Amino acid sequence: QVQLVESGGGLVQPGGSLRLSCAASGISASINTMGWYRRSPGKEREWVAHITSIGFTKYADSVKGRFTISRDRAKNTVSLQMNSLKPEDTAIYYCSTVPASAWGQGTQVTVSS
Secondary structure, eight states: OOEEEEEOOEEEOTTOOEEEEEEEESSOTTTSOEEEEEEOTTSOOEEEEEEOTTOOEEEOTTTTTTEEEEEETTTTEEEEEEOSOOGGGOEEEEEEESSOOOOOOOEEEEEOO
């Protein structure tokens, strides 16, 4: 059974940083393409970034240059370093495979002064 547990969210001021982490079980975060997604208030869930089994990364235009996705093979985790956060980054953030196979509870990120 696939289980994904996201953590690391919180309240941060504009321009601040957060690091999200996703612990995966029942699935290998190393051999699957893993991605981060988010759902902003009033919007549908959208793809944010992904990392392939060979380490290729890709980002949505809205976060390119500010977010960095990475993976720890030993811990079977995927992380998202978020810098220069903007109010429009406020959302619940989820990790999953690409294409998405299962969803965890997500972690809330709120960017506000």
